[in-house]
Amino acid sequence: xxxxxxxxxxxxxxxxxxxxxxxxxxxxxxxxxxxxxxxxxxxxxxxxxxxxxxxxxxxxxxxxxxxxxxxxxxxxxxxxxxxxxxxxxxxxxxxxxxxxxxxxxxxxxxxxxxxxxxxxxxxxxxxxxxxxxxxxxxxxxxxxxxxxxxxxxxxxxxxxxxxxxxxxxxxxxxxxxxxxxxxxxxxxxxxxxxxxxxxxxxxxxxxxxxxxxxxxxxxxxxxxxxxxxxxxxxxxxxxxxxxxxxxxxxxxxxxxxxxxxxxxxxxxxxxxxxxxxxxxxxxxxxxxxxxxxxxxxxxxxxxxxxxxxxxxxxxxxxxxxxxxxxxxxxxxxxxxxxxxxxxxxxxxxxxxxxxxxxxxxxxxxxxxxxxxxxxxxxxxxxxxxxxxxxxxxxxxxxxxxxxxxxxxxxxxxxxxxxxxxxxxxxxxxxxxxxxxxxxxxxxxxxxxxxxxxxxxxxxxxxxxxxxxxxxxxxxxxxxxxxxxxxxxxxxxxxxxxxxxxxxxxxxxxxxxxxxxxxxxxxxxxxxxxxxxxxxxxxxxxxxxxxxxxxxxxxxxxxxxxxxxxxxxxxx
Amino acid sequence: xxxxxxxxxxxxxxxxxxxxxxxxxxxxxxxxxxxxxxxxxxxxxxxxxxxxxxxxxxxxxxxxxxxxxxxx
Numbered sequence: 001x002x003x004x005x006x007x008x009x010x011x012x013x014x015x016x017x018x019x020x021x022x023x024x025x026x027x028x029x030x031x032x033x034x035x036x037x038x039x040x041x042x043x044x045x046x047x048x049x050x051x052x053x054x055x056x057x058x059x060x061x062x063x064x065x066x067x068x069x070x071x072x073x074x075x076x077x078x079x080x081x082x083x084x085x086x087x088x089x090x091x092x093x094x095x096x097x098x099x100x101x102x103x104x105x106x107x108x109x110x111x112x113x114x115x116x117x118x119x120x121x122x123x124x125x126x127x128x129x130x131x132x133x134x135x136x137x138x139x140x141x142x143x144x145x146x147x148x149x150x151x152x153x154x155x156x157x158x159x160x161x162x163x164x165x166x167x168x169x170x171x172x173x174x175x176x177x178x179x180x181x182x183x184x185x186x187x188x189x190x191x192x193x194x195x196x197x198x199x200x201x202x203x204x205x206x207x208x209x210x211x212x213x214x215x216x217x218x219x220x221x222x223x224x225x226x227x228x229x230x231x232x233x234x235x236x237x238x239x240x241x242x243x244x245x246x247x248x249x250x251x252x253x254x255x256x257x258x259x260x261x262x263x264x265x266x267x268x269x270x271x272x273x274x275x276x277x278x279x280x281x282x283x284x285x286x287x288x289x290x291x292x293x294x295x296x297x298x299x300x301x302x303x304x305x306x307x308x309x310x311x312x313x314x315x316x317x318x319x320x321x322x323x324x325x326x327x328x329x330x331x332x333x334x335x336x337x338x339x340x341x342x343x344x345x346x347x348x349x350x351x352x353x354x355x356x357x358x359x360x361x362x363x364x365x366x367x368x369x370x371x372x373x374x375x376x377x378x379x380x381x382x383x384x385x386x387x388x389x390x391x392x393x394x395x396x397x398x399x400x401x402x403x404x405x406x407x408x409x410x411x412x413x414x415x416x417x418x419x420x421x422x423x424x425x426x427x428x429x430x431x432x433x434x435x436x437x438x439x440x441x442x443x444x445x446x447x448x449x450x451x452x453x454x455x456x457x458x459x460x461x462x463x464x465x466x467x468x469x470x471x472x473x474x475x476x477x478x479x480x481x482x483x484x485x486x487x488x489x490x491x492x493x494x495x496x497x498x499x500x501x502x503x504x505x506x507x508x509x510x511x512x513x514x515x516x517x518x519x520x521x522x523x524x525x526x527x528x529x530x531x532x533x534x535x536x537x538x539x540x541x542x543x544x545x546x547x548x549x550x551x552x553x554x555x556x557x558x559x560x561x562x563x564x565x566x567x568x569x570x571x
Numbered sequence: 572x573x574x575x576x577x578x579x580x581x582x583x584x585x586x587x588x589x590x591x592x593x594x595x596x597x598x599x600x601x602x603x604x605x606x607x608x609x610x611x612x613x614x615x616x617x618x619x620x621x622x623x624x625x626x627x628x629x630x631x632x633x634x635x636x637x638x639x640x641x642x643x
Binding site for chain 1: 574575578579581582585586588589592593596597602603604610612613614615616617619620621622623624626627628630631634635636637638639641642
């Protein structure tokens with residue numbers, strides 16, 4: 001029992017059950033204890049540890065620790081803590097409980113040793129994160145939350161279908177590496193996981209929902225859903241070639257939309273797709289170095305992306321808007337937020353001495369070492385777009401761009417600054433001491449990011465991106481718009497779907513009902529007194545409610561027969 | 572603050588330093604086909620930047636941009 005309660009995911013979920021009984025004043029502080037406890041467990045549990053229990057007729061491996069699951073467990077616990085600090089001022093119990101369940105189920109997925117445990121936590125993750133969207137309580141968030149939930153229920157369904165098929169084929173429920181073989185079971189599982197990893201064209205839920213989630217909810221969401229899917233991809237589908245090209249395409253797709261979008265949180269949401277593309281590409285390449293790169297990049301990404309979402313969330317909190325057309329000129333009013341945001345922005349852009357540099361260059365180099373030069377150049381193109389959209393466009397149009405901005409700026413709670421500072425510190429720390437991260441990576445490969453070659457490569461690209469941005473920056477601002485994406489197919493199709501599956505079916509049932517009633521009416525009328533139409537020599541009309549002596553005689557005769565038979569039987 | 576001056580100085584300084592490093596310390600000229608092109612990453616970075624901006628602008632104008640109430 002103690003062992004079951006000491007599973008990181010379970011710690012957080014049990015925490016979520018305890019939280020409602022804590023007085024409101026202490027609740028946010030108690031929240032933080034659970035991620036810390038989970039972090040402690042992750043650090044102190046040796047690799048190779050396994051805990052299993054019986055469930056129905058299955059033996060479930062609820063927790064299995066190896067280097068890969070441990071590094072994800074560490075970063076998930078850290079982020080849950082940092083995001084908890086960021087949300088410390090929140091008094092909304094629903095959000096707090098669901099955030100804990102969400103983080104807990106992401107940890108549950110990470111340490112799951114069998115597919116059944118995995119799918120249970122997987123679905124729990126979908127449901128609890130939906131709450132963080134709905135908690136914004138706007139019309140937009142209601143719709144986006146519903147679309148998000150439907151998408152994830154579909155993805156979870158595909159994954160579950162794949163798992164059942166896989167079990168029927170192989171008799172194994174273990175979470176293990178599958179060799180590249182496009183059987184139906186494998187494809188179902190792959191597509192199910194790809195929904196959560198936001199692989200194009202299954203990515204629209206992300207860009208739709210994240211900008212509409214609550215300020216603090218988006219910080220949690222930026223970390224868990226896509227990265228737990230990346231973890232499963234690394235574990236189950238490494239070296240699946242298709243992923244290389246989907247990943248590289250995602251990396252570019254995301255940044256192009258990030259350049260188009262005019263809402264700061266939407267820019268970041270699209271940019272997650274691009275960043276996950278780097279990881280998915282690395283997983284597709286599948287060499288030890290590429291998988292290390294994908295893992296390291298997931299680790300770094302969670303840190304700086306949550307920092308960026310915290311920064312933009314702070315702007316939204318302070319000004320009440322996230323549209324770049326209303327922002328600009330905020331530097332004097334929010335200088336610290338700008339500074340902390342820029343740490344995240346320089347990290348994500350892979351500038352040396354920040355943590356993006358140590359992981360992004362690893363993934364790109366892995367593509368180079370594997371002689372996939374096409375993929376390598378695509379990823380470099382995506383890095384240009386990253387610096388352009390998140391590192392230059394977003395901060396320029398938020399903090400500069402205008403001379404003055406008379407928008408009213410609310411004071412930020414101190415805990416927001418603390419959370420951003422912790423994340424910023426981590427970004428710089430790992431950027432300066434990459435070996436503190438490399439030591440936890442799943443494979444032992446030597447890699448040194450601080451070479452002159454990488455420095456020259458990164459700095460030349462970044463400097464010329466800056467030059468390009470400066471020349472063309474006027475093209476990047478503008479009014480808020482909706483950028484159509486493949487969600488058009490289901491959002492615009494909604495009326496058509498409703499017509500086919502609701503209106504037409506309703507109409508069909510209506511017709512059938514009318515028909516049945518008409519037939520019943522017709523038969524009642526005809527058989528009330530069949531003599532009216534059996535006997536052609538009468539002109540009596542048959543009325544349904546009219547009195548008919550002939551029928552009475554028949555009925556009485558039948559009744560009498562019954563009575564006579566009954567009496568004979570008794571005698 | 573004179574942004575123009577600051578930006579162009581930064582760009583020039585970085586490019587000069589990295590070009591200096593490229594021609595003095597770097598000996599990797601053959602691991603990829605592009606390694607023998609001098610200042611390749613600077614040229615590539617600049618072209619990519621322009622390409623992304625113009626491509627995004629083209630997409631936005633002709634295909635994807637809609638009024639904010641499009642889905643209402």
